Amino acid sequence: MKNNRFLLHELSWQDISKIDKDKTIILLPIGSTEQHGPQNPIGTDFLIAEHIARKTAEISPLTYCLPTIPIGVASHHRNFPGTLWVSHEVFEEYVTEVLNSLHYHGFDKVIVVNGHGGNTSSISNAISYCNDTLEMTCILFEWWKDQSLIGSIFDGLSCGHADAVETSVIFAARPDLVQSDKFDSLTSASKWGREIGGLYLSSRTDQFTSSGIAGSVEGISQEKGQKLLEKTVYLLEKAIKEISKS
Numbered sequence: 533m534k535n536n537r538f539l540l541h542e543l544s545w546q547d548i549s550k551i552d553k554d555k556t557i558i559l560l561p562i563g564s565t566e567q568h569g570p571q572n573p574i575g576t577d578f579l580i581a582e583h584i585a586r587k588t589a590e591i592s593p594l595t596y597c598l599p600t601i602p603i604g605v606a607s608h609h610r611n612f613p614g615t616l617w618v619s620h621e622v623f624e625e626y627v628t629e630v631l632n633s634l635h636y637h638g639f640d641k642v643i644v645v646n647g648h649g650g651n652t653s654s655i656s657n658a659i660s661y662c663n664d665t666l667e668m669t670c671i672l673f674e675w676w677k678d679q680s681l682i683g684s685i686f687d688g689l690s691c692g693h694a695d696a697v698e699t700s701v702i703f704a705a706r707p708d709l710v711q712s713d714k715f716d717s718l719t720s721a722s723k724w725g726r727e728i729g730g731l732y733l734s735s736r737t738d739q740f741t742s743s744g745i746a747g748s749v750e751g752i753s754q755e756k757g758q759k760l761l762e763k764t765v766y767l768l769e770k771a772i773k774e775i776s777k778s
């Protein structure tokens with residue numbers, strides 16, 4: 533354990549003025565506020581990203597975690613109550629300007645810890661701009677990308693939406709918010725979207741899943757979710773060590 537001062541927003545400006553910026557890595561958690569099935573909180577994506585980023589910052593030297601950006605690109609979930617969203621354009625500009633403000637203060641090494649697939653292209657564009665134009669070193673980290681790791685823990689499953697994998701992860705991160713009494717009655721679409729030969733025929737989630745879930749709901753396990761979270765934190769910690777050398 534490093535110490536308990538790894539959340540940048542808990543420091544004062546005088547504390548921050550003393551940080552060696554060249555050696556520091558900043559973690560920026562970003563998620564979404566959108567439906568995640570009947571059993572999970574609508575904050576699932578940003579709560580998972582925040583959990584991973586904070587756990588990693590806690591154990592990594594010279595690493596600080598920013599406050600989480602909780603609302604992203606999620607209009608495809610709009611017909612489920614509580615879902616919030618902003619447009620691609622606004623989101624990309626917002627993330628770019630947050631990264632730019634870090635650059636202004638001398639923090640040029642940033643890992644964006646994203647918890648929502650709908651945000652990926654906007655964040656990638658923001659990162660490209662900051663790396664190319666501001667000469668920052670920004671990297672995108674997404675916990676569901678290591679399919680072989682997920683498959684090894686969840687008996688060959690890949691990650692869907694509010695499915696067994698994602699539900700297990702939020703169940704491990706925030707057991708107080710997951711409604712496990714609903715697990716036995718969950719229904720789901722077997723895959724994301726109606727699709728023919730790679731051509732997607734639906735633009736809104738409610739067109740292919742009435743519960744909001746896509747993917748298998750068999751085998752939800754807090755223990756497996758915890759294992760995946762621990763391995764993910766380990767991977768991110770390893771990435772931080774590599775970036776620190778550059």
Ligand SMILES: [Zn+2]
Binds near residue numbers: 568648693
């Ligand atoms: Zn999600």
